[in-house]
Amino acid sequence: MTTCSEYIESEFPHIDDDLKQYVEDVLQNGADDFQDSEEVYDAVGEVLQEVSTDKSELDIRNICNDLLRIMKPDIGDNKQNGQRKVLNAPVHLGSMAANLENNVDDIKSIWVMHRDDTLKVDSRKLEKAEAKLQEKQEKRSKDYSNKTVVIPVLQTATASQVTSKKEIKLEAKGNNRTQDIRIENFDIAYGDRVLLTSADVSLAFGRRYGLVGRNGLGKTTLLRMISSGQLRIPSHVTILHVEQEVIGDGTLALDSVLECDTVRQNLLKTEKELSNAINAGSTDPELSNKLTEVYAQLQNIEADKAPAKASIILDGLGFTSAMQSRSTKTFSGGWRMRLALARALFSRPDLLLLDEPTNMLDIKAIIWLENYLQNWPTTLLVVSHDRNFLDTVPTDILYLHSQRIESYRGNYEQFMKTKTEKHKNQQREFEAQQQHRAHVQEFIDRFRYNANRASSVQSKIKMLEKLPELKPIEKEIDVVLRFPDTEALSPPILQLSEVLFRYNAERVIFSDVNLNANLESRICIVGDNGAGKTTLLKIIMGILAPTSGIRHTHRNLKFGYFSQHHVDQLDMNVNCVELLQSTYPGKPVEEYRRQLGSFGVSGDLALQTIASLSGGQKSRVAFARMCMGYPNFLVLDEPTNHLDIETIEALGKSINKYNGGVILVSHDERLIRMVCKELWICGNGSVKSIDGGFDEYRKIVEQELEAQSK
Template sequence: MAICSEYIKNEFPLIDDDLKHYVESILENGAEDFESSDEVFEAVGEVLQEVSNNKTEDDIKLICEKLLDMLKPNRSGTISNGEAKVLNAPVHLGSIVANLDSNIEDIKSIWVASRDESLKVDSKKLEKAEAKLQQKQEKRSNEVSKPASNTPKLEIASASQVTSKKDSKLEAKGTNRTQDIRIENFDVAYGDRVLLQGADLLLAFGRRYGLVGRNGLGKTTLLRMISGGHLRIPSHISILHVEQEVIGDDTAALDSVLQCDEVRERLLAREKEISFLLNAGSTDPELSNELSEVYAQLQNIEADKAPAKASIILNGLGFSSEMQARPTKTFSGGWRMRLALARALFSRPDLLLLDEPTNMLDIKAIIWLENYLQNWPTTLLVVSHDRNFLDTVPTDILHLHTQRIETYRGNYEQFEKTKTEKHKNQQREYEAQQQHRAHVQEFIDRFRYNANRAASVQSKIKMLEKLPELKPIEKEVDVVLRFPETEPLSPPILQLDEVLFRYNQGKIIFSNVNLSATLESRICIVGDNGAGKTTLLKIIMGILTPTSGTRHVHRNLKFGYFSQHHVDQLDMNVNSVELLQGSYPGKSIEEYRRQLGSFGVSGDMALQTVGSLSGGQKSRVAFARMCMGKPNFLVLDEPTNHLDIETIEALGKGINKYTGGVILVSHDERLIRLVCKELWVCGGGLVHSIEGGFDEYRRIVERELEAAASK
């Protein structure tokens, strides 16, 4: 083709690049089908004639002959142009054109020069080619849009993958020592839904990956498939998935963490056995030698420093010295999850899998964890919807969408910029190809029955067939959360005066609390875990009564209370519509569905059993049920747990549009900055409002962490 291009440039120096590329594409796509120089002339002769100033038609035909020789250097000879034919009667072209479909043969008979008819591409051949193209396109579209009902229903999550023979041989020989993890061409399904199809995942050793994507797409399932061995990775790579809370027993919290170091535990146990035997009077010289080896190994792994390392991790996650000495059975589920995280951080597996690690932490612990993970030495794969965490910890972002995974370098902020620009470019490329297809199709439709253009038409049909099939960018549906309209109330709305509270004459949780709120309030309550944030919410709503002091509320004030416990207590065996029917009977199905739709639970999702929904989808159902009662004051306790980033953004926008009052407890920095106008801090037995908002609170926390680290 390069020779043809050079020849065209030499023969037609005035030809512009667009026309030259057009001629080259016709020649390249039709090379296999051209049987004579006449066919080449019919395809490109007219264009070449237009860009030539001094060449006759015979010159152009000669050039076409040479182009054909270049395209087919081994052809067996040229085709005769046929003999001239003399018309035996006048021909009225107007009447022939009017009856074009039925007079194809009459038109053929008027050409003065004719070729072998077997070499021509007539209308039937064109129609056949077009039908074949149409059939291929329909087949392709059918494969893409097979109904979900054809997918076999599975009761549990399942995965399959293709592994290379090279990796299988290395694994069988035990010589695979790579620390990188490559999972290629794998599928993951859950129930009758295909979550990932033909996906690839590469985790380079020492990098920190943030896995993001909408609720319900399979992020948690993917982590379970990896940790459960359903997706194969090199057997020498150790994996730890922080998913289950630590089982409570009499083991102290610090010892529970230390037990994760199995090598250290084994050496210490052996050291005790040998010491006992020697103290009992054994004179076996081998025991003394083995004891020396054990001491040397303990020194090599710095076993004496392990308790201090474990204590630093526990302290960072909120365990005081007193708490570190307590048995694990004395801790609540949330604290046992923190303990599981501490064990994982201490043991340092080759691949650490974390699923929403910030859900169980207060803001101080989150800031500590962000700082700690920035120096993580092995590979980290974390699912998180905390924007600030994703901007601070990951070196790479894995975006799960449309049943595949795309990798982006950088943190979440960089990922958003890169993804937006990439989608713009892909959309521009798609639109340009659509315009090109339409232009080519217009040419085909215009000249499909023109015998002079037959070869050109056929080459364009083949060119269309060979074009890669680009698809428009699939825009993810925006999540919208619509809270109900409320009627205004005259102040005072809510007020706490000199409130003190303790449980059953126990330790005072807080005292001297003087706070107030209105329907315009956007208040966030922050503080360490155990400081009394949830207790304060319950006093505000009247669930708990102050030990002393008074609580004043407007007689028409109606609270809507949301907590993660409410999500866990939803009836998992009914669908979302039935759930709302059970809580608010007597309304029409359309009203229940409209309410669910206000929180993004629409279509088939509203008819799925609640148990089959993702954590974020369950949260939206809980929001819909809470708002069915038309509250005019929202009290939200950790509302972002299990919500994806887009839904957290929608929650913030929904709260800002809400006409009632809002008090929330949250550790999500992004939501706090989006919503809150006032910050109440719980700590030291007090509750007080601070000036400077969240920025000031973060500075206070960072100073406390620095002070603790310097001790």
Template sequence: MTRCSDFIKTEFPLIDDDLKQYVEDVLENGAEDFEDSEEIYEAVGEVLHEISGDKSEDEIRCICDKLLNMLKPNKEVVTNANGLTKVLNAPIHLGSMAANLESNVDDIKSIWVTQRDDSLKVDAKKLEKAQAKLQEKQEKRSKDHTKAPTPAKLESATASQVTSKKESKMEAKGNNRTQDIRIENFDIAYGDRVLLRGADITLAFGRRYGLVGRNGLGKTTLLRMISCGQLRIPSHISVLHVEQEVIGDDTIAIDSVLQCDTEREELLRKEKELSAAINSGTADAELSNELTEVYTQLQNIEADKAPAKASIILNGLGFNKVMQSQPTRTFSGGWRMRLALARALFSRPDLLLLDEPTNMLDIKAIIWLENYLQNWPTTLLVVSHDRNFLDTVPTDILYLHSQRIEPYRGNYEQFIKTKTEKHKNQQREYEAQQQHRAHVQEFIDRFRYNANRASSVQSKIKMLEKLPELKAIEKEVDVVLRFPDTEPLSPPILQLNEVSFWYRADTVIFSNVNLGANLESRICIVGDNGAGKTTLLKIIMGLLNPTSGIRIRHTHRNLKFGYFSQHHVDQLDMNVNSVELLQQSYPGKPIEEYRRQLGSFGVSGDLALQTVGSLSGGQKSRVAFARMCMGTPNFLVLDEPTNHLDIETIEALGKAINKYNGGVILVSHDERLIRMVIEALGKAINKYNGGVILVSHDERLIRMVCKELWVCGGGSVKSIEGGFDEYRRIVEQELEAANK
């Protein structure tokens, strides 16, 4: 085996130790069983091809021949019937050989076997052994195919940055007390893909920053790099990143929030211990003084007001008095994420990092959070795609694009105006410089060989060399989503008559609901979390049966629902790429059709070949849309579809819904999306013949899509006049009444 090992290393100098050991183990274990080089090629040929790079199949097979000779150096060579072996390594003239047949009989016999060679007869025992071995290989392959696929190894993010010697010395001595955060000249990569290169970010204390940019550019990764310490900031600055939900245990909700104030908790613990010691009869003046000091500290931090503050935050995020007293283990994952947000708001770190905080909230909680964060006292960095949230909360916008971060003063609306004007000026400057360059170059080309103009030509050339190199503005590609065209169906499509539903007799979700929808409908369902919006959708689709009442749906066999769940990410296989995901759901189609379907939702090129687990949240949502529409549904049921989508994709979603000629039910809290659909609907109503029901918290989407608003809550579902503006007015009145 030593000879084999050296030979492999010589032929494949770039082979790593693990692969080399694997090949050696296969050869050593099968040395006795290998009958010919073909079996060696079957065993290790594929591996050798992968590590060789440029070697042909014939070269690999030749290497396998040599390996067989090393493993079995004494293997007999089968000769022909005459005991002679003739190698034809040069052209021969058969006519001349035939003319001299008598003199060169041996030569001719060495080419053609003139009598049957018994050694070429089939050996029954060897044939049986070969068949058994082949059967064993086939069984092994079938077992390998039935095994669960090995989870794909997801790439991880890495960061590097350059820090000045001055700041490093101040940090080492503990003299750096600034509250501002400067991270300069840093890079972030995700696997082999560079997200940020030579970027800079400055966060001034007390300002609120909105981080925006297209899906997949690295916004969430940047927050994680800051929170985990891979990007260094002054050590005295406390950082809190709301990313993980609160662990469910027996701790009640309000205590879970109060416990994150560690200073208060420690002082209360000391106060309890000292009081117990004094009450036990220990008359020690020192203990009394220490207890007095603890009381003073508790008074300074206003510890007695902490429960009321925690209760206000929890109430604003949707926890009523009963829920605040319930153990955290009784809450779902979404509510435990709200608890994590409540803990962060209560603890008030120096730097608060929020990633899509509105995803888990209903409209009432979003409005409360917008108002609360407008008075946030420390530094806030938030990733959000909610246009109304970004117009209300941030004082500054950080625009991530082209592997760098560009700062803008003002909210999102101001950012759009400033960026548009800035890009226009840059483009005008670039075009003017190009015209100037062309004019000067024309002069140079015209008089280059004119001796009288030589000095002028040289000065023009030097002037061109000194001009700064301006670049044309890179225009971002518009996001376009395309829903499939569907066949028109005659109404009625969906009808609920006197429908009621409850899980338990004492918990009625809604009762006596009378609603209808057809392919011309654009219906948005709004309401508090837990009011029954998703339950209503499942009844409409037939996934749940109403407790009482009648659900009527179109009897035509072509009525197909496309359901986009708010937990769509949980339904995706993270270990395959997007093309393979569609193949699993809709097998038998050409690869080009899967690629075309993904491309219609913005997942194209190499992105479609990445594992789903390595995609950003918004990119996973697009893949889920592509899979949903692959079955050509004619009634879309969209439950919080804007979660994780960037602003441009939300705009594209609203436009796609308005162009869709099927029915749509939308659940959303995204005000912008709702506004978009309403605005566009007035223009498209005469040309449009499809229906939509939307459940959403995205105000923009609701305003885009809907002309009819259903409010789910209070044990009922009702339609309101005045659209979203009227609904928002009602919500704000309820919040004002609750705060009095």
């Protein structure tokens, strides 16, 4: 391990000695078990990321790859063909050659035999065969060069829209100053698949809209069409779509947020230039007048209060004072997404588009965001599958289904009541019309050839033709997720006793952890981001070893692990069936399709490339792959990210039916309430069970937020 040690010192010159020793121990103990660099990253990547201030996740992964090559030179590209022979003593080639010359007759007598001349190769025939082989190779290479290599192109979404002449004229003249947004008669397609047709969306200024619908129907695509300008809206309306994380550079987190206010930034820049000119001895009276105007404008926009406002937003999203003073490049992808959200909240565009904003937040930040958005002054359009968030934030719900969008007043709970009642009335009206049609048709059939009733029959026929054509309500297919059945195991199943874990002497993640779990367990772990929830899960599964304490598991315990980055780690270039084949080869195609079907990925969907699926569909594929190994204990880290409301409901039901154990990390309040039997809070260096369940935890969080705001 000397080489690994030197390499770690060269890459991390300021690493703590205890932490370095910990990394070396993990690498030394697991050297024989590591099969690829991903396993090395799972073991020590998180630790190395913590101690590095200038390295990205990709840099850490490359370092883990180098460590694997140092430990196992034969692995990967360095692997040699055949087995290597290790000499146990030096060899002197000169003496060997001399001995061979002296004993050449003896060697000949033993090894050299007289060959039959008939077995000699005819040189002419050999030349002719080689020429023929070369001719074939040239012909093959020529045929290949003439072939056109078709590179598969990922389909993209397209939109078309009909705009009235009146709106075009108003826009051209610059007279359209309304803040309301109306997008009429538009279509959106993804390749050959039509997502929306002849749809309309109306967004009144100052209202908050929640966009809901099943996975894969086009919610995210609709937001992208609006933000990219493919769906036209008034040019004076400013739009901000929070989709991509902030680029990591040397900018401080607080400054990154303040930069969004371009008006303030430009005024401050002008103020600095004018002040420097005056201090340099300029006597131009215009400079003083301009400087006075700039000061007045800065005062009007309350520029001096901007840092405090930005700090409040960052604090609400989980950034401590120390974190606000760190450069953006030191944050992980999840924290950079929070920065992007903070920038959007600070800049306050006319139309704010949010796509699953709660995915990267812990429960404390979600509650803060719910409270903050209830006073949002402009128009908000948010895609979310968090049921509690949709009950708290939106004033209206836009329901996407059957290639159209319906608008409902009220939050999600009111939407569900209204939609259910509306569908019942529509179904009653359809059934009543069908009965009426049948009754009239019976009269027509009975008296069709009766001359005395001819006029009545004709009037009945005309009446049927004039009746509006009502259609039955299209019922959405219920989402069903099926976890595999498992065999019972005799306890104890899983135990953590007096477990302590730390990365270095100063930073203890948690201590005195005592956790018992069996196949009936439904344990939910909650806590702030960075409190150690994922670290605890890795200790439970044996990926990380505790610093001290005992971890005991049943010998037949088999974990199924769903990580919060599971979806991002799927191979995007293969289809769903091929993904399962690569992980579990040798099974019939029908078995792969049956496994995918048990998680709602059936029909043509199972043959689509992973890249073309929505986030929720990718999650279902990840579940299908996880369960194909028939685990008897599920460890789920943020499994609801990207899932729609119906699939989250189905996940909760399937967890309750599953006859294995479950440990769950989630911020989805509804799922926690559905499945939780034990609630553990991870934070402040400990992991403790809480009486009173989620209600008690929510009270604690709200009290902390109230104390912060004072």
